[in-house]
Amino acid sequence: MSSGGGILRQPMSVWATAFAAVVAFMGIGLVDPILPSIAQGLHAGPSQVSLLFTSYFLVTAVAMLVTGWVSSRIGGKKTLMAGLALVVVFAALAGTSGSVGELIGFRAGWGLGNALFVATALAVIVGSASGGAEAAIILYEAALGLGISLGPLVGALLGDWNWRAPFFGTATLMAVGFVLIATLLKDTPKPEVRTRLSAPIRALAHGGLSTTAFTALFYNFAFFTVLAFTPFILHMSAYGIGAVFFGWGVCVALASVFGAPPLQRRLGSVNVLHLALALLALCQIGIALSGHAGIIVFTILSGIPIGLNNTVFTESAMEVSDAPRPVASAGYNFVRWMGGALAPFLATKMGEELGIAVPYVVGATCCVVAMAILYGRRHHLLALRRVDTDHALEDAVVA
Structure with a gap:
């Protein structure tokens, strides 16, 4: 496979x-093992602490709308560096928080930097990587999976010493990333046409992109129900929670890189999404109905459908419309991260007031809704069939 051969030669x-990007995505799962410690240290309840995710992803989602506008004016490299600088500053400030309100606010600033970096990083990797767009997206998703898997591990190792330490550790690693980008990445040319602020919203008028984005919104609600609420029902130490989510993250990474591409070629992108959403729904029901051991097993296994979905959704959003990739990515991420913003607080609140099984039943229902959207609007996704056919033809030529 041509794209596969180019993944490591970059x-x-x-x-x-x-x-x-690995360090940026570490920030998503970094707080998982220390959520109970943060709640205890700052005298806050689970739903209050869950706002760490909500503020982060809400600002990330909204900021996605301006990433293209910014990068088309100052260039990709400067946008990456601005995003990294903001993450360094706000991650360090998060470590100094004296109240849960301060920590939520600093996580919001962290989300702004994350949006500038993440949206631009995908465009930079796609533009610079060898092996074509598909190889670049797999590399990007590998970074996502590796970061998500390492985040809980780093959070547990540092958080067992002090809950503030993971935030300072992230700031340090991001500073290293800033230096690497500054020294190794050449100045990226500015686009000939500047992106308008309204471009991502206008791009969502395309039926295929809006279908992909709103399906991903419901998927992300289910995804972040697992990520944000499960630490509170595991009743384990930071090391225990970190180990569970490290196993989960490894499943995400392996499914993203090694599972999604061959399944897309065999089944087609839309069918893989249906399969992965159905598997995630089953994992959520498994968590809802299981005892402690079952919760651990189904949480780890949920990483497999999440990894499949992450890769296929990202590639679908890039290929389903004729919008420029940075614009399509911004519009898609604006909608889908709203699911990540809503789920942590709502799931935790439902768990507190209605029972710990309820958030996962709602998460499974969201997966079913996502499948219904995919099926009902399947005529908007015909472009993905052509992309799948092109990939299959490429493989046939190579073989």
Whole structure:
């Protein structure tokens, strides 16, 4: 497979960007093992602490609308560096928080930097990587999976010493990423046409992109129900929670890189999404109905459908419309991260007031809703069939 051969043979600038992306995605799962410790240390309830995710992803979602506008004016490299600088500052400030309100606010600033970096990193990797767009997206998703898997581990190791330490650790690693980007990534040319602020919203008028985005919104609600609420029902130490979510993250990474591409070629992108959403719904029901051991097993296994979905949704959003990739990515991420913003607080609140099984039943229902959207609007996704056919033809030529 041509794309597969190019994944490891990349310019140093791509590896520098990928390293920074790993650290950026570590920030998503970093707080998982220390959520109970943060709640205890800052005298806050689970739903209050869950706002760490909500503020982060809400600001990330909204900021996605301006990433293209910014990068088309100052260039991709400067946008990456601005995003990294904001993460360094706000991650360090998060470590100094004296109240849960301060921590929520600093996580919001962290989300702004994350949006500038993440949206631009995908465009930079796609533009600079060898092996074509598909190989670049797999590399990006590998960075996502690796970051998500390492985040809980780093959070547990540092958080067992002090809950503030993971935030300072992230700031340090992001500073390293800043230096690597500054020294190894060449100045990226500015687009000939500047992106308008309204471009991501206008792009969502395309039926295929809006279908992909709103399906991903419901998927992300289910995804972040697992990520944000499960630490509170595991009743384990930071090391225990970190180990569970490390196993989960490894499943995410392996499914993203090694599971999604061959399944897409065999089944087609839309069918893989249906399969992965159905598997995630089953994992959520498994968590809802299981005892402690079952919760651990189904949480780890849920990483498999999440990894499949992450890769296929990202590639679908890039390919389903004729919008420029940075614009399509911004519009898609604006909608889908809203699911990540809503789920942590709502799921935790439902768990507190209605019982710990309820959030997972709602998460499974969201997966079913997502499948219904995919089926009902399948005529908007015909472009994905052509992309799948092109990939299959490429494989046939190589073989």
